[in-house]
Amino acid sequence: MHSISRVGIILLGISLLSLNAAAFTTPKGYAKLPVSYSPVPKLKVRVEQQKNAVIAKLPNGKTQLLGEMPDVPEGSQEIDGLLLQDDFNFDGLGDVAVLDGVGYGGVNLFYRLYLWDKAAGTFQEFKETISNPTLTKETKTLSTGQRSGPRWYTTDYRFRNNKPYVYSESAMVGSEGDLYFAKLYNSAGKILKKVVAETQDPSSIDGKTPAAVRKIVVAKAPLYDKPDADSKTRMYLIKGDKPTLLDYRENEDGSEWFLIRFNGKKRVEKWVEWSAFEAEESAPKGTH
Template sequence: MWRDPKKMVPACAVAFLLSGIAPALASDDAPPPLDHGIQVSAPAGSSASVSVSHPAFDGSQARITITEDAVLAEVGERSIALHNTELPVELWRNQHSILLLDINFDGFLDVGVLDSVGYGGVNMYWRFSLADPKAGFAYAGIFSNPERDDVMGWLRSSARSGPIWSSDIYRIEDGEPVFHYSRERHGEYDRIIVPGMEQVAIISAIAPDPWDFEATDDPAFHQTALATVPRAYFHNDPNEESRRDAYLVDGDVGRVLNVTFNRDWLYVTFTHSQSGRTTEGWLRAEDMVFVQG
């Protein structure tokens, strides 16, 4: 089930709450929920502003201001136009909005400006700029209903078309969104589409969330990962030095039994469909993609 973004927060309250924001830390056994960000809006003909921490200088603040026809960011002595607000305000509750959300996981809030609205208000597209110590703010892309996955370090961009919800999974690397895979929800099953691959994984949509730790206690639960490189080598330990000769090939799917704390290694067991031989060990997470949960 997809959840609605957080309700709008008055700009004055948001300014107070965010003036000293710091990166959120998760405990080992209680990953935080998906983060929808904080929305700030200004009715037509008025303005709103909010101050957030910025990486340019220690203690520096960026002030984001919504005017009738633009969204501006002030960083030090610089004024940066994040967006010329061309969206007719009557299309979305007679107001302009920004969404404050750290989409590249650097501990600083980035700024999305409401760019367009589709499907009767279901799909909200936000034009995002990253808080950048050199450029002030740097354009990153447009994302629909963006959500952070604090466990995997992903940004999810989801949209509805007819009865189908689709989600594109990104990581922001060096200021650029890198697309990892897409997931479409078709009632009782989901389709996973990995770029550059002919294989399309079809999985049960009724499986529990892989990060729901109560659900994963159920022996019937399983989460799987699919190899996305020609050879994904097994390792005895989660490090490059312990690499073995055994490997998965592009498209092989194994069961994930464990994940390192920083999510860069997966412990996977794989049974060959023809020989019946089972192999298990650590695989680099960058060579795999989750296809269930």
């Protein structure tokens, strides 16, 4: 039986593991404190608990507060990853992440990340709390993911001159678990690309990822000028049509809309409600 520290990572990355087991790694986890390790050769750091505080004993003899012990929900399984240790920012130094909280029945594990500063001989706290982290050394990517309701949301960080920036943000969309709407950014925070991608591994999405193509499964799917029911046009697609998904919008009422492109007698770019892709209808097949 898997402990809860692995559940989110397994769910998030199972498809990628089946394709390429070496594509990402999970940081080494420790279930209990104290933990000793070397951020650089010949230097030792000891992370321990003092009352409710997490303390790092540094090589220079000083101590550094790494926050408080997490509030773990009663009844949770033993957490293998109370502390994670790895090179989270790919600078060749050893960093640590301390469990900050547990959510969604143990699927979401949130961490405070502390990056080792070799010059200062101390830790520098990462700007954001991270969740269920994995590392891809080939692209120097720190991936985080968390579940809310039936969906996964991910943020990938990359590093420029050892400084982090958000490389991508993605959200599971639709209801079948294989579509993600992702935004890719450069190091200055400018959006480079938005894409609806067919994948079960959102961290695989990059600038070359093609837009997903989805089959219409209802007899007649109305097209809309805007992502709302009040902008219905006279145009529609029919069962079996395969439009390309260009953009995504979720409204306050929970309805999901996709901007599609379809090349029929002429190229059309309109909005379609998600139900056109997920529910079979018994109505007779229409025409364009």
